[in-house]
Amino acid sequence: MDQGPYKTIRDVSGKVSRVIRIGTRKSQLARIQTDSIAAKLKELYPEVTLEIIGMTTTGDKILDTALSKIGEKSLFTKELETALEKNEVDLVVHSLKDLPTSLPPGFTIGAILKRENPHDAVVLHPQNAGQTLATLPQNSVIGTSSLRRAAQLKKRFPHLDFKDIRGNLNTRLKKLDDKEDYSAIILAAAGLKRMGWDARISQILEPEDCMYAVGQGALAVEVRARDTEILEMVSVLHHKDTVLRCIAERAFLRTLEGGCSVPVAVHSELKDSQLYLTGAVYSLDGSDSLKETMQATLSVTTPLDTQHRVGVTAAKIWGPDQDSAERLGSGLAELLISRGAREILAVARQLNDAR
Numbered sequence: 001m002d003q004g005p006y007k008t009i010r011d012v013s014g015k016v017s018r019v020i021r022i023g024t025r026k027s028q029l030a031r032i033q034t035d036s037i038a039a040k041l042k043e044l045y046p047e048v049t050l051e052i053i054g055m056t057t058t059g060d061k062i063l064d065t066a067l068s069k070i071g072e073k074s075l076f077t078k079e080l081e082t083a084l085e086k087n088e089v090d091l092v093v094h095s096l097k098d099l100p101t102s103l104p105p106g107f108t109i110g111a112i113l114k115r116e117n118p119h120d121a122v123v124l125h126p127q128n129a130g131q132t133l134a135t136l137p138q139n140s141v142i143g144t145s146s147l148r149r150a151a152q153l154k155k156r157f158p159h160l161d162f163k164d165i166r167g168n169l170n171t172r173l174k175k176l177d178d179k180e181d182y183s184a185i186i187l188a189a190a191g192l193k194r195m196g197w198d199a200r201i202s203q204i205l206e207p208e209d210c211m212y213a214v215g216q217g218a219l220a221v222e223v224r225a226r227d228t229e230i231l232e233m234v235s236v237l238h239h240k241d242t243v244l245r246c247i248a249e250r251a252f253l254r255t256l257e258g259g260c261s262v263p264v265a266v267h268s269e270l271k272d273s274q275l276y277l278t279g280a281v282y283s284l285d286g287s288d289s290l291k292e293t294m295q296a297t298l299s300v301t302t303p304l305d306t307q308h309r310v311g312v313t314a315a316k317i318w319g320p321d322q323d324s325a326e327r328l329g330s331g332l333a334e335l336l337i338s339r340g341a342r343e344i345l346a347v348a349r350q351l352n353d354a355r
Contacts, residue, residue: 019048019049020049020050020230021051021052021090022052022053022091022092022093023088023091023092024052024054024055024093025055027168027170028170029168029169029194031054033093033095033194036194036219037221040113040237041234044233044236053089056079077092077094080094081107084107084222085107085224090223091110091222093219095191095218096109096215096219099222100311101251102254102311103222103311106224106225107223107224107311108222108224108313109221109312109313110222110234111221111234111235112238112243113219113220113238114218114241115190115217115218115242115245116193116217116218117190118189118190118216119204119205119210119212120186120187120188120189121188121189122184123173123187123200123201123202125176125182125183128184129202131184131202133157133160133184133203133209140161140183140184141162142160142182142184143162143163143165143181143182144162144165144186145164145166146213147263147352148264150162150263151263151285151286152286153210154286155282156210156286160183165182169187169191172185173185173197173200186205189217190216190217207267207278211265211267214246214249214264215250218242218246225313235315235316243312243314244317244325245268247309247322247325247326248332249266249277249279250311251326251329251333252279252329252332253266253329254333255329255333255334256333256336256337256341262281262345262349263281263282263283264279265279275297275328276295277293277294277295277328277332279329279332279333279336281336282344283351290340292332294328294332295328296327296328298324298325307319307322309322309325309326310326
């Protein structure tokens with residue numbers, strides 16, 4: 001893959017500086033996330049000029065179909081990766097949960113930043129202020145296009161009805177507020193917080209109500225795997241705890257061969273050198289499920305490591321810890337598979353395709 005010449009600019013004094021081009025989706029949330037990473041890079045490398053290039057992805061264009069029905073794994077990433085491959089940008093910023101667990105050849109995740117709150121949040125229609133999912137009236141309609149959220153919440157709150165809702169954050173909130181089609185919608189708390197809309201969060205869903213998606217709440221920087229200069233530059237953005245938790249989560253999903261077309265959920269925690277991972281699979285209506293927790297012991301040393309795991313390159317985080325995290329995720333998935341996880345997911349996939 002040809003990296004091509006780096007872009008440079010010359011200022012009025014004749015000084016030449018390197019331009020780093022950052023690719024991002026065009027939505028307001030994507031821009032806020034990308035701007036936050038650009039600000040961190042500018043602080044670390046003041047001599048570099050940063051240029052942000054917004055793009056529209058397939059997932060941004062198809063707004064009348066549930067994501068799980070589209071069946072394309074790289075809905076929000078493909079166009080960005082094409083620009084990266086053509087050397088039109090030097091790095092791209094994603095929500096980690098949008099990135100498949102196996103990246104196309106030639107790409108790697110060069111940084112995973114400190115995770116925002118990974119849990120899901122309930123946003124109520126203004127007329128339902130003060131309610132919770134448990135107290136909403138019988139047959140109240142809850143908007144979510146996530147099979148994972150719907151499967152867990154149908155089982156936990158059988159008195160509620162769940163209906164697809166698509167669009168970016170702004171669009172979904174407008175659909176909630178402007179009509180009375182939905183009593184509430186379920187969104188990632190991280191996105192609402194990054195948009196500065198904390199006040200709209202009526203309830204944070206704890207793991208016993210709804211576990212989150214793999215990688216949820218974390219931002220990832222994807223780069224060309226051979227571009228060692230950019231890889232080194234962004235690697236300082238890695239947040240060790242988040243990296244290890246997300247490697248375990250991504251290994252779990254990869255081993256299950258899951259994506260957004262099947263209900264798979266996780267919860268992870270790193271405490272006192274112990275990495276805990278809870279993973280679950282669900283039938284579409286949540287009536288059938290498998291859920292287990294496993295743990296791995298990590299060390300505290302940090303020699304260099306250049307391997308990449310589930311698409312992640314984290315040279316400054318000790319390799320054996322990354323291996324332990326990956327084995328934890330794979331091992332938990334294999335435990336669930338031995339208990340029938342593949343069958344549950346196969347049925348969920350078939351039923352979803354038939355909807």
